[in-house]
Amino acid sequence: MAAARGGLARLLAAAAVCVLWAAAAEARSPAARVHRHLKRLNKPAVKSIESPDWDIIDCVHISHQPAFDHPLLKNHTLQLRPAFHPEGLYDDTKSSLASGEAGEKPMLQLWHQNGRCQEGTVPIRRTKKDDLLRASSMRRYGRKQHTTPNPLSVDLSMLNEGGHQHAIAYVEGEKYYGARATINVWEPKIQQPNEFSLSQLWILGGSFGADLNSIEAGWQVSPDLYGDNNTRLFTYWTSDAYQATGCYNILCSGFIQINSEIAMGASIFPISNLAGSQYDISILIWKDPKEGNWWMQFGKEYVLGYWPSFLFSYLADSASMIEWGGEVVNSEPNGAHTSTQMGSGRFPEEGFGKASYFKNIQVVDSTNQLKAPKGVGTFTEQSNCYDVQDGNNGDWGTYFYYGGPGKNSNCP
Numbered sequence: 001m002a003a004a005r006g007g008l009a010r011l012l013a014a015a016a017v018c019v020l021w022a023a024a025a026e027a028r029s030p031a032a033r034v035h036r037h038l039k040r041l042n043k044p045a046v047k048s049i050e051s052p053d054w055d056i057i058d059c060v061h062i063s064h065q066p067a068f069d070h071p072l073l074k075n076h077t078l079q080l081r082p083a084f085h086p087e088g089l090y091d092d093t094k095s096s097l098a099s100g101e102a103g104e105k106p107m108l109q110l111w112h113q114n115g116r117c118q119e120g121t122v123p124i125r126r127t128k129k130d131d132l133l134r135a136s137s138m139r140r141y142g143r144k145q146h147t148t149p150n151p152l153s154v155d156l157s158m159l160n161e162g163g164h165q166h167a168i169a170y171v172e173g174e175k176y177y178g179a180r181a182t183i184n185v186w187e188p189k190i191q192q193p194n195e196f197s198l199s200q201l202w203i204l205g206g207s208f209g210a211d212l213n214s215i216e217a218g219w220q221v222s223p224d225l226y227g228d229n230n231t232r233l234f235t236y237w238t239s240d241a242y243q244a245t246g247c248y249n250i251l252c253s254g255f256i257q258i259n260s261e262i263a264m265g266a267s268i269f270p271i272s273n274l275a276g277s278q279y280d281i282s283i284l285i286w287k288d289p290k291e292g293n294w295w296m297q298f299g300k301e302y303v304l305g306y307w308p309s310f311l312f313s314y315l316a317d318s319a320s321m322i323e324w325g326g327e328v329v330n331s332e333p334n335g336a337h338t339s340t341q342m343g344s345g346r347f348p349e350e351g352f353g354k355a356s357y358f359k360n361i362q363v364v365d366s367t368n369q370l371k372a373p374k375g376v377g378t379f380t381e382q383s384n385c386y387d388v389q390d391g392n393n394g395d396w397g398t399y400f401y402y403g404g405p406g407k408n409s410n411c412p
């Protein structure tokens with residue numbers, strides 16, 4: 001009897017091990033990994049809106065957003081408004097009147113055609129299975145290779161091996177506490193799905209070594225990241241030169257969103273036409289001197305949220321360089337060039353309506369005021385492929401045209 005019971009016990013134990021083993025194998029399977037990853041990224045929604053571009057925008061309760069998965073944000077007290085604004089404190093009554101009066105709001109993102117998120121929620125672009133499967137590595141999803149142009153030391157070896165190309169304006173040599181720009185919006189053509197084209201501003205701290213701190217925002221076309229060729233609003237941050245920290249939008253926790261109208265990574269609408277209507281977006285990023293957080297505003301009235309100061313080392317104090325402009329990935333090897341466009345795909349000489357522009361570029365100085373940048377430099381690796389030309393006039397303040405077609409007879 002004892003032996004039989006022992007046998008049964010062993011049998012049961014073996015069966016249990018089998019079940020556990022099967023469960024463990026299931027948990028390790030690629031499908032289960034995708035499922036777990038999606039569950040971590042996509043939080044339960046109060047409401048979901050399907051955008052005409054097939055995106056799903058989840059309206060997620062503000063305190064359930066992915067940022068709060070960050071271990072250092074467990075006890076964080078959500079800041080519902082900045083303690084300081086370089087253009088004067090954000091006025092709730094003014095903005096609600098401005099947007100509510102006519103019962104109509106300006107179209108800024110494509111998904112607005114099919115609905116809005118309610119107050120107290122934040123709109124989050126849902127990550128789909130296909131988004132993860134497109135990424136070369138799920139762990140690296142949203143953390144793609146990204147660079148900062150270094151106008152102080154050009155690495156020409158990058159060009160010969162295929163790499164990133166830029167056309168930018170920049171300032172350095174002072175302490176900066178923010179920057180703004182109004183950026184013309186286009187839909188540049190991308191030759192290969194693993195290339196991208198973006199137009200953005202960079203807030204930089206530290207040196208161009210391994211610990212570079214960066215906060216970035218603008219628009220981008222990135223087929224690999226989004227699965228289409230649409231122009232999307234994006235942000236990016238890193239505190240170690242793109243190595244272990246940082247990613248696009250809110251794909252890793254860090255940026256805390258407070259706004260219920262604008263979704264990171266969502267398509268911008270409308271887009272400029274060649275020799276037709278021109279559209280632009282305004283982005284302002286500034287450091288709140290009281291709390292130390294870096295805030296972002298989109299347009300005149302949408303304060304989107306903030307990056308807590310503790311994410312950064314150098315930027316916990318101030319920025320040492322500001323850059324504005326375009327970047328593309330050139331994946332052609334051996335010194336050849338991709339035909340991926342930057343900006344509108346036209347050179348700066350073509351001017352308004354054809355070339356893309358940044359206008360009213362400003363910095364927040366050490367007195368926390370928005371000022372025209374002093375001593376603006378420009379930089380491009382190969383002006384025959386993508387170029388930049390700056391200028392100054394009344395309405396446009398400090399501005400520049402930038403971009404180009406990439407591959408052409410002068411840029412083989």
Ligand SMILES: *[C@@H]1O[C@H](CO)[C@@H](O)[C@H](O)[C@H]1NC(C)=O
Nearest residue numbers: 070071072073074075076077
């Ligand atoms: C959060 O608060 C709890 C309780 O006060 C504390 O034990 C924990 O260390 C805090 N966590 C962080 C990340 O500050």
Ligand SMILES: *[C@@H]1O[C@H](CO)[C@@H](O)[C@H](O)[C@H]1NC(C)=O
Nearest residue numbers: 189190191192223227228229
């Ligand atoms: C994106 O554009 C490229 C050419 O510029 C085209 O080959 C590709 O099919 C487009 N992708 C999508 C998803 O529309």
